[in-house]
Amino acid sequence: MSEGLTDSEKFVNSISERAFLSLWTHPNPIGKKGKELCDCLIVCGIHIVIISVKDIKYKDTGDEAGWNRWIKAAIDKSASQIWGAERWLNSANEFTRQDGRKVELPPKEERIIHRMSVSLGAQRRVMTKSGDLGNGVVHVCDEFSLGAIFGLLDTITDFVGFLTQVESLISRANIIFSGGGIEDLLAIYLLNNYSFPYEEAELLVIDDTIFEGFLDSDDYKAIQKSYETSYFWDRLIEHFIDDLLTDGMFEHGTGQVTSNQLALVQMALQPRAFRANLSEAFSEFLQKPELKIASRVVMGYRNTAFVFHLGPSSDREARVQELGLRCLVVRGRLPDVKVVVGISRDKLGPSEVGYSHDIAYIDLPEWGDELEQQVQTIQEELGYFANASWTRKPPSA
Structure with missing residues (x-):
């Protein structure tokens, strides 16, 4: 693992490697002019997941100024880094890892790219902002949702399958998280056989108790039991x-x-x-x-x-x-x-x-x-x- 990583980047890369295995997880890959492309790149088959990590301590100013300052530093800058990496990848056929090994990218016409911002430091005191942030859908994880997403979706196919379904849902409905985050969407997705039962919905308000209820359910215990082998x-x-x-x-x-x-x-x-x-x-x-x-x-x-x-x-x-x-x-x-x-x-x-x-x-x-x-x-x-x-x-x- 690259020596130049921050503690939060090391943590994200460690759980990425645990979920997607070391061959397909690339911390701090090198992009244009020898500069860091993003914090973590996952490449397996035709799938590419671009991950940016920002750990910004939230300072409560008592008004919206504190919220906006944190969102700009933790989410907007993260999304900007992701889109910049995506632009470079769109013109590249390979990239170089920190250890010097070159990794071939899937054919341009077949690639499926997903964007993930790991935005830490607010401790749920700022409402999660996720969706199309200007140049495509960015999935935003925080301290609470990070472990849930990587822990329960710990194969590349399960992971990108969920991201794809969320992207489809965002394209047809406005999603508001009522105190929670993307982990509550994950619980709904798993409880409905890897899909979302909202074909006609235009507005969804997602309650923050769904994921906690799922972890206490017999369904969750049955899933974990079936995966032991x-x-x-x-x-x-x-x-x-x-x-x-x-x-x-x-x-x-x-x-x-x-x-x-x-x-x-x-x-x-x-x-x-x-x-x-x-x-x-x-x-x-x-x-x-x-x-x-x-x-x-x-x-x-x-x-x-x-x-x-x-x-x-x-x-x-x-x-x-x-x-x-x-x-x-x-x-x-x-x-x-x-x-x-x-x-x-x-x-x-x-x-x-x-x-x-x-x-x-x-x-x-x-x-x-x-x-x-x-x-x-x-x-x-x-x-x-x-x-x-x-x-x-x-x-x-």
């Missing part, structure tokens, strides 16, 4: 990040990403509910040797298929080759699946050479006769799915 998936991603950042994931000479990074992006794009399903399937696959199967196929978010495979570390070259072929066969057998990610590791138990993981990635939008013949040959000669199990039904999004 999902953090195995996070640890698996971080394992690959630690392993592959120093072992060829990034081709520094060309600046191009490798298939390993693309595989990790697909793993990171899995929402929390899907991570729970994937984690349970993988754990069951590892812990039930009596099933005598070498692979298992599980459907993930947006028709991404995951192939779990077991093979010894004693011959990793053969294991990687087999994993890739199994992924290719899955792509051929499931016409709706374009992307397949394979994960291979040793069986549980003793090992003479230690333990390791391998990862594979296939993205084939088109499927021709030649590939079809290859898949048929693989299946006939190797019988890959005579000892494979399938889990096709994904959890509700």
Whole structure:
């Protein structure tokens, strides 16, 4: 983490890394003429989240002058920094991290940008200002909403899904927070199956007790319980990040990403509910040797298929080759699946050479006769799915 961060910036970046993992969280990235672009940039898949942090102590003057002074310093300046970063990003194809590593940005025509101001110091003595602040919607978090947003929306897909729904709501309704903040909107969103039940509303006054009530509810306890197993998936991603950042994931000479990074992006794009399903399937696959199967196929978010495979570390070259072929066969057998990610590791138990993981990635939008013949040959000669199990039904999004 960058040494030049303030305490509040360090805190925001730490919870960002915890939520979105280290590979996609970039503290104090470098922009135009070597200057700091923003306080934190999150880039994963086609999503970019620009975060600006301002920690301004509110001074109560007894009139609106104190309010306006704090809003200008904590929110308006934050929004200005965000819009400035966005203008630079709109003309850039990559940026440089503080550690010198270059990060490729998603294609300009595909990018989805979200703006977040973390405005601290008022302790809710100033009414939260959020929405379109002049050059697009800026989501404003304070001391009370920060932990709620990053804690309950701790995958990039869940996070940007909420921001997108809020942006849509703001486009059709005026929102007034009655003493609370964006965390009360979050509670409404989660209680209504990741949506807002306000299609016809033009004015919404959001009460400040909604989020507190949600935390005390059985719904919240059920959500937390259902996600307990999902953090195995996070640890698996971080394992690959630690392993592959120093072992060829990034081709520094060309600046191009490798298939390993693309595989990790697909793993990171899995929402929390899907991570729970994937984690349970993988754990069951590892812990039930009596099933005598070498692979298992599980459907993930947006028709991404995951192939779990077991093979010894004693011959990793053969294991990687087999994993890739199994992924290719899955792509051929499931016409709706374009992307397949394979994960291979040793069986549980003793090992003479230690333990390791391998990862594979296939993205084939088109499927021709030649590939079809290859898949048929693989299946006939190797019988890959005579000892494979399938889990096709994904959890509700």
